[in-house]
Amino acid sequence: MMQLTKKDVTVLALWKLGGSSRVVDTEDAAIAAHSIDADAFGWKKYPDRVDLDAVRTSLRHEGEGKSPRIEGSIQAGWHMTPVGVAWIEANSELVGAEITVAATSPATQRWRAETRESGAASHRVRTSDAFRLWAKGEKFSARQAAGVFRIDQYTPVKERTRKAAQMQESVRGDSELDAFIREAIPIALALQAPRRRQEAGDE
Structure with a gap:
């Protein structure tokens, strides 16, 4: 080791x-x-x-x-x-x-049991606009990616990364969803960056 x-x-x-x-x-x-x-x-x-x-x-x-x-x-x-x-x-x-x-x-056992029982997280990803576009090989927007994790430009940074990590854990074991989530995370987390630069310029 x-x-x-x-x-x-x-x-x-x-x-x-x-x-x-x-x-x-x-x-x-x-x-x-x-x-x-x-x-x-x-x-x-x-x-x-x-x-x-x-x-x-x-x-x-x-x-x-x-x-x-x-x-x-x-x-x-x-x-x-x-x-x-x-x-x-x-x-x-x-x-x-x-x-x-x-x-x-x-x-972890309790959390995964809840995920398996409801299947809500995986279902939400597969029915999202971002995933549908990704599955067809098309680009999706930062806002569409953020919707997968239920975040927006007003979500605090720490909460965004927590939700992203949680969703990544929830789809672990599904290679297709895992590949999509890996690609969607940096796009979703970048949603607030343009707004911050604009606000800094207005001050």
Whole structure:
């Protein structure tokens, strides 16, 4: 297995706790990170105790990066971004044991059970204008892509990325929908960018 950095461990900890589909409390993330690497996130004299400050620092540094794999805050909690989900997928063989835990965690099981039971998420994607155009090899607009994730130009940035990551998780296992979602995410998340540039010019 590759050598994980402290930031890698915090991302993995969020994944184990279902952070790709929900917000995870900072203290819960700390306990999970410590369970993965007690040496990195334990007290020097008492390694069995969680060093909450060390976890907080790693979470904050990862969230403040140029392409953060997580987003959130110490007070509000943390969730994974599409970049974080992609990182887990790209390193599935290297961190396979931890991913197995994530796939069977209670929070993830409950969420996936609800998704399978209703089928609402997959149905919404397949009946969307964006997917229909994509399936025909045609281009779709940022507004159409955003509609898939139920976001618009007024949706806060963190909420947009959370919804995108959640939808990506909900269609996991369906290669066609997964391919579409991967293409739709950056288009949808770019919806607010032109408005921001325009507002900056008006000030």
